[in-house]
Amino acid sequence: MPSPPHPAAPVRPHPRGPWLMALAVLLVSLGATFLTWTTSRRNQDQRDHSRLNRFVGRTEQNLRNRLGRYEDIVRGAQGFFSASQGSVSAEDWRAYVERLDLLGRHPDLSGLAFVRQVPTSGLEAFLRERPQLAGHYRRPTSDPLPLRGEGQDEDHLIIELCEPGPRGQAIVGVDVGASQTQRLAAERARETGEPVLSGQLHFTFTAPEGRMDAVALFMPIFAGPARPGPAGPQSAFKGWVSAGILLRPLMDAILRGEDQGVAIEIVDAFAVQGPQWLVASPDWPTGARPDAVRMLDIGGRGWQVRYAIKPGFYLTEGRHQPTFLLVGGLIISLSLTGLVWSLATLRAQAIGQAHGMNVSLYEALRRNRSHLDNTPLAAIETDAAFKIREWNPSAERIFGYTREEALGKDPRMLVPLERQGEVDRRRKDLAGSSEGFRVTLENVTRTGQRIICDWYNTALRDEQGRFMGTFFLADDVTERRRAEAALRQAQKLESLGVLAGGIAHDFNNLLTAILGNTEVALERTRDNPVLQQVLHRVEATTQRGSDLARQLLAYAGKAHFAVRPLDLNAIILEMGDLLSVSISKKV
Structure with missing residues (x-):
């Protein structure tokens, strides 16, 4: 490809300032940092939510399983009483409960009791016929609901049997019918034929237990095929099996081996007097709003299980990853911004230098092109x-x-x-x-x-x-060579002229001497005509030689030509004798 006849002038670049590129990198890196941080936070929240949901699911299942076992226990006791042909003695009841090993396997059960319904008119006879109740009949001293007054009810719900051990014997003879909470649960269980939980109760034991909060699980007992409800034969009803469930040990059993970062609280949502607090983890945050709430239908009651995240929940490994990502992203963003600022500055300088070099190169090319053109x-x-x-x-x-x-x-x-x-x-x-x-x-x-x-x-x-x-x-160089040749020719002619001038000058000096001697000889030979004629001829020839010498001097530039008319005939006559001698005879 031929080179262009004229190079294009370089266009001055206009690079963006370093601050613009640095600002763009800063905004992009900050955006990426914020996106990474929010994504990490969202992932952490999702992990927290999944962790909480797993805890909720496990504890809910644990609670259902444990209360389900208690229902199985009271249903088994119901079957034990239903299968008995007569009254169950204290010894038979004690043997049955000992086989269940409640203290070892279910420490959160205060006891397993048989509650009998006794009409007020037959109360004294009932107590007299059962020696184990002698001197033990009493009414509860406290209840979440107001106690029913004496003579207010037509019957009494008296704990006739209770095992195991001294803790069970301590509540034998208690008239639970005076407790509105327990009476309502017992009556509902008799109506439905299903296990029913009571509201919150306060059990008082000897040291070291002292007072403990609990709920009672009532299971009605019917003899034979009688159906529950008001329409069923009253003679088929024998009483209730009641299991006292201690709430604090129940809570401990539910939370055993579970995540220690979540607290739990149980509320009886449908208590007669309104939502009734039952039990909570010892470290339930004071005044905390629950992070999750579950409603459980257990034993005919609605229990609201509340979950609250404790500060320790956030002390798990990798918890500070979003913060580290945010701080690291800010550091990287600032570092990248500084690096881009530096690179952009160097780039601008390099572009300026390149433009200067392009301008210099353009000027050199333009000068070179101008030189080539001119x-x-x-x-x-x-x-x-x-x-x-x-x-x-x-x-x-x-x-x-x-x-x-x-x-x-x-x-x-x-x-x-x-x-x-x-x-x-x-x-x-x-x-x-x-x-x-x-x-x-x-x-x-x-x-x-x-x-x-x-x-x-x-x-x-x-x-x-x-x-x-x-x-x-x-x-x-054609013309120069021609001029040089002409100059050399002129120099040759000039040299020849110089030589001819020198010769003519010397020859003229000789002729002058000859002419002078001829004139002297003419003076002395006037009397000799023949000699005079010869001398005149010598004089004329000498004069002609002098003229020739003057011509050579004029040719050499040392004399001037004199232009005058000449008589050629006379000149030829004068030169006749000379020519006759010098010209060849063959001419």
């Missing part, structure tokens, strides 16, 4: 295959080919046919040389005119020294 020397550049790719105006003027005609051609077209054999040798020498050389050659123009040119030939090489083309400068 130099009187023909500038010809070829590629490695010796095809012309640069042809300046002087080359057009000297050789007659236009730029369009010369580009892509071989410059051997400028060499005469008889000198074509030298081209390959000269090219080989030029490609193998490390320096250029000068040579004067005869060339042929487009019109066939022969001219003489001085050539300055240079091989072009890349950074590895590989040959990549040539560059020729040619000067048409």
Whole structure:
């Protein structure tokens, strides 16, 4: 490809300021940091939620399973009483309960009791017939609901049997019918024939237990196939099996081995007097709002189980990952911003320097192009295959080919046919040389005119020294050579004139001496006409030699020609004798 005739001027770049790129990187990195932080927070919240849900599911299942076992216990006791043909003795009841191993397997049960319904009119006879109740009949002293007064009810619900151990014996003879909470649960159980939980109760034991909160689970006992409810035969009803469930041990059993980061609270949501607090974890946060709430239908009652996250919940491993990501992201964002600021500043400086270099290069190319366009020397550049790719105006003027005609051609077209054999040798020498050389050659123009040119030939090489083309400068010296030849001829003539002048000067001196002696001889030979004639002839010849010497001096520039009319006949007559002697007889 030929190089363009005129290089395009470099456009001054307008790079954006370093602050703009740094601000963009800062905003992007802060956005990525915020997105990462929010994602990590959301993932952490999801993990927390899943963790809480797993805890809720396990504790809810544990509570259902444990209360389900208690229902199985009272149903088993119901079957024990239903299968008895008569009254169950204290010894039989004690043996049955001991087989259940309540103290070992269910420490959260205060006891398993048999409660009998006794009409008020038959109370004294009932107590008299059962020695174990002698002196033990009593009414509860406290209850969440107001106690029923004496004589207010037509019957009494008296604990006739209770095991195991002293803790069970301590409540034998208690009239639980005076407790509205227990009476309501017992009556509902009799109506439905299903286990029913009472509301909160306060059990008082001897040390070390002291007072403990509990609920009672009532299971009705029917003899034979009688159906529960008001329509069933009253004679089929025998009483209730009651299991006292201690709430604090129940809570401990539920939470055993569970996550210690969550607190639990149980509320009797449908108590007669309104929602009634039953039990809570010892570390339930004071005034805390529950993070999760579950409603459980247990034993005919609605228990609301509330869950609250404790501060220790957030002390798990990896909990601070979002904070670390946020702080790390901010540090990385600021570092990247500083790095981009530095790189952008260096880039702006590099762009400025590159622009300056481009301007300098443009100016150099422009000067070079101007030099090529205006130099009187023909500038010809070829590629490695010796095809012309640069042809300046002087080359057009000297050789007659236009730029369009010369580009892509071989410059051997400028060499005469008889000198074509030298081209390959000269090219080989030029490609193998490390320096250029000068040579004067005869060339042929487009019109066939022969001219003489001085050539300055240079091989072009890349950074590895590989040959990549040539560059020729040619000067048409035809006229100069002609002028030099004319000058040499003039110098020769001038030298000849100087020589002729010297000879003429010396010859004139000789003629002067001859002429002087001739004049003397004429004076002395006046009486000899023949000698006089000879002397006059010598005088005339000497005069003619003097004229010739003056002509030579004039030719040498040492005298001036005098222009005057001449008588050729007289001159010929005077020179007749001389010519007759000097001219060949053959002429």
